[in-house]
Amino acid sequence: MIAWLHIVAPSDWRATPRATSHCLCGRHVTAKGRDVVLALVADHADHRTLCTLHTAPERRQAA
Numbered sequence: 001m002i003a004w005l006h007i008v009a010p011s012d013w014r015a016t017p018r019a020t021s022h023c024l025c026g027r028h029v030t031a032k033g034r035d036v037v038l039a040l041v042a043d044h045a046d047h048r049t050l051c052t053l054h055t056a057p058e059r060r061q062a063a
Contacts, residue, residue: 005020
């Protein structure tokens with residue numbers, strides 16, 4: 001696993017969701033609050049398409 005996204009979304013809508021995005025390239029980003037967590041989810045997906053650890057030719061061939 002190269003990158004992972006951890007989301008905590010309590011079932012109570014009054015509770016604040018949080019998320020953390022990690023990547024072996026050194027990325028470590030956290031978010032707290034619905035809008036910010038949603039933005040982090042989109043940013044994490046973008047990072048997976050741009051990160052050199054994901055796009056290296058040897059990684060693509062292995063997949």
